[in-house]
Amino acid sequence: MQALVVGFVAACITLPVGAQDEQATDAFVQSIKTPQFESTITVAPEIIMESGLGSDLVSTSVAAARKLAVSAAEDAEASPEFFRPYLVDERWDVTLANATFVSVLGTHWMYTGGAHGNYDFSSVIWRRNGDGVGDRMPLADMFADGMRKESPLWDELSRALLAKWEVEWAKRIGQPLGEDDMTWRDSAERAFVFHPEYQPVVTLLPSTQGDKSAGLTFHYSPYILGPYAMGSFSFDVPYPIFEEYLTDEARAWFGGEIKPSAQEND
Numbered sequence: 001m002q003a004l005v006v007g008f009v010a011a012c013i014t015l016p017v018g019a020q021d022e023q024a025t026d027a028f029v030q031s032i033k034t035p036q037f038e039s040t041i042t043v044a045p046e047i048i049m050e051s052g053l054g055s056d057l058v059s060t061s062v063a064a065a066r067k068l069a070v071s072a073a074e075d076a077e078a079s080p081e082f083f084r085p086y087l088v089d090e091r092w093d094v095t096l097a098n099a100t101f102v103s104v105l106g107t108h109w110m111y112t113g114g115a116h117g118n119y120d121f122s123s124v125i126w127r128r129n130g131d132g133v134g135d136r137m138p139l140a141d142m143f144a145d146g147m148r149k150e151s152p153l154w155d156e157l158s159r160a161l162l163a164k165w166e167v168e169w170a171k172r173i174g175q176p177l178g179e180d181d182m183t184w185r186d187s188a189e190r191a192f193v194f195h196p197e198y199q200p201v202v203t204l205l206p207s208t209q210g211d212k213s214a215g216l217t218f219h220y221s222p223y224i225l226g227p228y229a230m231g232s233f234s235f236d237v238p239y240p241i242f243e244e245y246l247t248d249e250a251r252a253w254f255g256g257e258i259k260p261s262a263q264e265n266d
Contacts, residue, residue: 209256
């Protein structure tokens with residue numbers, strides 16, 4: 001069965017017709033289904049049209065699905081009486097696209113047994129260059145001191161993120177933080193400081209100035225900042241909060257106000 005799963009997934013790697021055509025308007029949708037494993041990978045058309053970025057995300061996502069399909073087949077064979085089919089839903093969407101950057105967010109929902117599934121996030125900041133292609137840009141490259149633990153950048157970000165989390169917590173619960181919530185406050189404080197082994201999931205915020213970004217959005221999966229029932233958290237940090245720590249080049253990339261989302265305009 002394992003060999004059959006590998007062959008089936010590998011056969012699905014081919015991009016749809018027109019995926020590299022500048023006129024393409026369809027998202028890339030990859031569906032895989034076996035008795036032990038089912039997944040759907042959806043990549044927005046703007047990402048597919050971006051030279052280098054689309055193929056990068058598709059190949060990485062399909063490779064991960066292939067690996068998980070093998071694990072599902074192995075687990076089903078080892079413990080058939082306890083096995084439940086693995087389920088995956090992965091989506092990639094654009095948060096900002098301008099002449100300099102394409103910022104994308106991946107949302108990955110997964111079920112591999114247990115009481116329920118869970119989801120997490122990943123992101124890519126893709127810097128365009130003059131010859132029609134580009135490459136991944138680490139967030140640390142935007143800051144003069146990188147994102148080192150010693151940088152005062154983290155003091156600014158931690159304060160801003162913690163304040164936003166406290167407001168959001170009170171909004172969702174219907175009351176301010178109480179004594180019973182202090183464990184989650186401690187967890188939030190730990191999540192908002194520097195971690196050498198953990199890179200924050202960050203996307204660029206759209207701006208009222210179309211050629212700029214208005215700041216950064218930090219994304220946190222369920223369980224990191226609250227119980228599963230509270231879901232995920234995302235916090236917008238306007239660029240003036242961290243502007244003084246940017247490189248001279250990066251300061252030119254930010255400006256304007258946060259552009260309202262389509263949902264807020266409805």
